[in-house]
Amino acid sequence: MPITFIKILRSKKRRRTVSAHVVKDVLIVRAPESIAESRLEKVITELKTKIERKQLKEELNKDESLRQRAKEFNQQYFGNQLNINSIEYVTDQISKFGCCNFRTGCIRISHRISFMPQWVRDYVIIHELAHLAVPDHSKAFWEVVSRYKFAERARGYLIAAGTQDILYNKL
Ligand SMILES: [Zn+2]
Numbered sequence: 626m627p628i629t630f631i632k633i634l635r636s637k638k639r640r641r642t643v644s645a646h647v648v649k650d651v652l653i654v655r656a657p658e659s660i661a662e663s664r665l666e667k668v669i670t671e672l673k674t675k676i677e678r679k680q681l682k683e684e685l686n687k688d689e690s691l692r693q694r695a696k697e698f699n700q701q702y703f704g705n706q707l708n709i710n711s712i713e714y715v716t717d718q719i720s721k722f723g724c725c726n727f728r729t730g731c732i733r734i735s736h737r738i739s740f741m742p743q744w745v746r747d748y749v750i751i752h753e754l755a756h757l758a759v760p761d762h763s764k765a766f767w768e769v770v771s772r773y774k775f776a777e778r779a780r781g782y783l784i785a786a787g788t789q790d791i792l793y794n795k796l
Contacts (some may be wrong), residue, residue: 628652628673633665645672654678671768678716678736685739691750695732698751707757712750714739722783723749725756732757741759741786748779 629650629694639657642756643665645765652673656665671741686748695712699705718724726731732753751773759766770776 626650628677629670631673633669635660643668643672645669645676647676647680681736682714682716685716685736691734694747694750695754698747698754702751702769703758705753707754709754709757712753723753725753727756727760730757737786741782744775745779745782748773748776749783751776 626649628647629653631654633654633656635656635658637658639655641657643654643656643660645655647718650791652669654665654669654672656668658666666786691712691714695709699709708730709732712732712734714736715733716736718733719737722735722738723732724734734753735747738749748770752770755766757767758769
């Protein structure tokens with residue numbers, strides 16, 4: 626449920642810290658009575674963003690769709706040879722669309738991808754999966770990735786979507 630209201634409770638007892646929690650769509654903020662309005666506004670914005678990112682992350686990962694997709698692609702493109710430890714959406718990865726830890730087998734996909742068309746999402750999953758086989762962006766890597774028929778198109782889409790991540794540009 627998105628946060629719609631903010632309720633501020635000022636307290637004389639509170640010295641410094643501002644805390645917040647959510648009840649339904651209300652963000653309840655507890656703040657020291659003496660805090661400056663501008664400071665409080667800034668802290669609330671930060672807390673709200675943090676809570677909303679956490680909520681979105683939970684929402685995006687609550688079903689098995691990403692893991693299921695990765696499993697299918699492992700079968701279809703990699704002969705089930707990949708060791709996928711985990712794959713999840715994250716909300717703290719803004720400039721990179723995907724990230725793969727070759728050593729641990731953990732894949733993190735930016736929440737931005739979840740709002741993109743399925744064929745773009747699939748490309749990002751395949752791109753990151755391919756890094757479990759080939760860590761760098763060598764010719765061998767792009768050969769693997771290009772087995773996905775929308776690879777080139779998806780790369781164009783992502784560049785247009787404004788990535789700062791050069792990893793998605795062809796080396
Ligand atoms: Zn890459």
